[in-house]
Amino acid sequence: MIIGKVISKVVSTRKHESLQGHKFLVIQPCYGKSDEYFVAADNIGAGEGELVLVTLGDAAQHALTRQAPIDAIVVGIIDQEPNIGKN
Amino acid sequence: MIIGKVISKVVSTRKHESLQGHKFLVIQPCYGKSDEYFVAADNIGAGEGELVLVTLGDAAQHALTRQAPIDAIVVGIIDQEPNIGKN
Amino acid sequence: MIIGKVISKVVSTRKHESLQGHKFLVIQPCYGKSDEYFVAADNIGAGEGELVLVTLGDAAQHALTRQAPIDAIVVGIIDQEPNIGKN
Amino acid sequence: MIIGKVISKVVSTRKHESLQGHKFLVIQPCYGKSDEYFVAADNIGAGEGELVLVTLGDAAQHALTRQAPIDAIVVGIIDQEPNIGKN
Amino acid sequence: MIIGKVISKVVSTRKHESLQGHKFLVIQPCYGKSDEYFVAADNIGAGEGELVLVTLGDAAQHALTRQAPIDAIVVGIIDQEPNIGKN
Numbered sequence: 041m042i043i044g045k046v047i048s049k050v051v052s053t054r055k056h057e058s059l060q061g062h063k064f065l066v067i068q069p070c071y072g073k074s075d076e077y078f079v080a081a082d083n084i085g086a087g088e089g090e091l092v093l094v095t096l097g098d099a100a101q102h103a104l105t106r107q108a109p110i111d112a113i114v115v116g117i118i119d120q121e122p123n124i125g126k127n
Numbered sequence: 128m129i130i131g132k133v134i135s136k137v138v139s140t141r142k143h144e145s146l147q148g149h150k151f152l153v154i155q156p157c158y159g160k161s162d163e164y165f166v167a168a169d170n171i172g173a174g175e176g177e178l179v180l181v182t183l184g185d186a187a188q189h190a191l192t193r194q195a196p197i198d199a200i201v202v203g204i205i206d207q208e209p210n211i212g213k214n
Numbered sequence: 215m216i217i218g219k220v221i222s223k224v225v226s227t228r229k230h231e232s233l234q235g236h237k238f239l240v241i242q243p244c245y246g247k248s249d250e251y252f253v254a255a256d257n258i259g260a261g262e263g264e265l266v267l268v269t270l271g272d273a274a275q276h277a278l279t280r281q282a283p284i285d286a287i288v289v290g291i292i293d294q295e296p297n298i299g300k301n
Numbered sequence: 302m303i304i305g306k307v308i309s310k311v312v313s314t315r316k317h318e319s320l321q322g323h324k325f326l327v328i329q330p331c332y333g334k335s336d337e338y339f340v341a342a343d344n345i346g347a348g349e350g351e352l353v354l355v356t357l358g359d360a361a362q363h364a365l366t367r368q369a370p371i372d373a374i375v376v377g378i379i380d381q382e383p384n385i386g387k388n
Numbered sequence: 389m390i391i392g393k394v395i396s397k398v399v400s401t402r403k404h405e406s407l408q409g410h411k412f413l414v415i416q417p418c419y420g421k422s423d424e425y426f427v428a429a430d431n432i433g434a435g436e437g438e439l440v441l442v443t444l445g446d447a448a449q450h451a452l453t454r455q456a457p458i459d460a461i462v463v464g465i466i467d468q469e470p471n472i473g474k475n
Binding site for chain 2: 302303304331332333334345354356357358359360361362363364374376377378379380381383384385386
């Protein structure tokens with residue numbers, strides 16, 4: 041999983057039917073390639089600016105109640121930024 | 128998922144039989160490695176220049192009606208480029 | 215698998231129910247992109263500062279007793295840093 | 302999928318039994334990390350110098366008639382290099 | 389698959405039970421990110437300094453007789469370094 045910051049919502053009117061009802065967020069990775077913004081589904085209710093734990097790849101399916109073409113999903117809200125000894 | 132821009136179509140006459148009938152597009156990632164153009168299937172009807180949401184990896188199978196060797200697929204058209212505070 | 219160093223714990227009170235009971239650690243890759251800290255589940259009991267073997271992607275499921283949205287898991291403690299001829 | 306150029310064959314006499322009968326090619330990615338040569342199986346008959354469409358990851362299994370430890374496979378020959386506006 | 393060079397063995401006394409009996413090797417990628425050493429299982433008997441073909445991700449499971457949290461496995465020994473026109 042990676043830790044990222046919620047930047048904004050993504051609005052997509054025309055999308056695959058299985059994605060209806062999902063909320064999508066632009067996430068900025070906190071460590072490393074911080075310019076590689078990506079999009080994750082969110083069923084937890086993360087808000088902009090919050091630090092979240094994001095599961096990538098096929099494992100994201102295990103956070104869904106029904107299979108969908110989703111390769112990244114918010115699985116947790118981070119209580120406090122971890123101390124990595126560099127901040 | 129990542130957000131990318133549709134650049135052009137890909138024409139491949141000789142291809143795996145399970146890919147017949149699929150449309151393939153060259154996609155440019157909007158964030159980060161913008162020179163890493165890749166190819167995604169598209170069943171939604173995205174047009175050149177449009178911003179799209181692309182699902183990568185095995186999750187792409189869930190946007191197909193029949194399994195195929197496709198590792199990236201357009202799953203949505205983005206209404207408006209997200210505000211990431213840098214543009 | 216990759217070799218990484220355990221940096222700290224991750225605390226997430228609000229998380230997907232299937233993640234309850236798992237411990238999560240921030241891991242720093244030992245080789246290459248050492249600033250790309252990521253998060254792995256740990257059921258082995260790795261301590262901060264230890265070098266661990268981490269399995270990434272869908273294969274991580276095979277270290278779980280129940281499927282969960284976990285894409286990285288500690289699968290071993292490294293006895294001694296391998297000699298790669300550069301340290 | 303990515304677009305790559307066929308560079309050469311790979312000869313491996315000692316290999317996993319399930320790989321017997323497969324042809325393997327060194328592929329150079331056309332876009333982005335062009336020094337990250339990798340190896341793909343090829344059942345289509347791509348020749349050296351040709352541009353090919355390569356499926357990566359678990360989706361590659363769907364181009365095989367029998368499961369094998371293959372994570373990249375040539376799924377098409379590109380008729381003409383796409384116009385990405387940079388060449 | 390990628391081509392890598394076998395650098396050394398990895399010793400891990402405390403590891404997931406399903407990894408018992410597997411041999412693990414540190415592999416250095418031959419092309420591109422040559423500092424991103426990683427660890428692969430090896431059931432073929434590759435020796436240090438040999439060039440090997442490594443399967444990454446979920447496809448590695450197809451080289452195992454029993455599922456395990458292994459995301460990289462040596463599937464072949466390369467007879468001769470491919471001629472990529474740069475060496």
